[in-house]
Amino acid sequence: MTAAVYVAAALAEIGGCFAFWSVLRQGAPAAWLLVGLTSLIVFAWLLTLVEVDAAGRAYAAYGGVYVAASLGWLWAVEGVRPDRWDLTGSAICVVGAGLVLFGPRG
Numbered sequence: 001m002t003a004a005v006y007v008a009a010a011l012a013e014i015g016g017c018f019a020f021w022s023v024l025r026q027g028a029p030a031a032w033l034l035v036g037l038t039s040l041i042v043f044a045w046l047l048t049l050v051e052v053d054a055a056g057r058a059y060a061a062y063g064g065v066y067v068a069a070s071l072g073w074l075w076a077v078e079g080v081r082p083d084r085w086d087l088t089g090s091a092i093c094v095v096g097a098g099l100v101l102f103g104p105r106g
């Protein structure tokens with residue numbers, strides 16, 4: 001369930017931020033700001049569903065998933081194909097997120 005929550009949170013955060021980007025940088029209608037705010041509220045709520053012992057650990061692990069999801073957004077929504085450096089960096093981030101989330105604790 002953690003992976004699904006992180007993916008949903010990433011889409012909500014990226015979508016919310018992109019709504020602001022669209023209004024402020026691309027001239028989209030201001031009504032998109034409400035969509036963006038709603039999406040960011042959903043993002044914050046979703047992160048509370050992750051079963052970990054500390055919020056900071058949940059946020060740190062989420063960061064790796066966010067990087068990978070951002071590159072998916074780059075390709076799917078913005079039409080820019082990630083290059084090998086994007087993909088390598090993203091893989092490193094996801095592995096790091098796994099270590100933060102699932103690493104053995106003494």
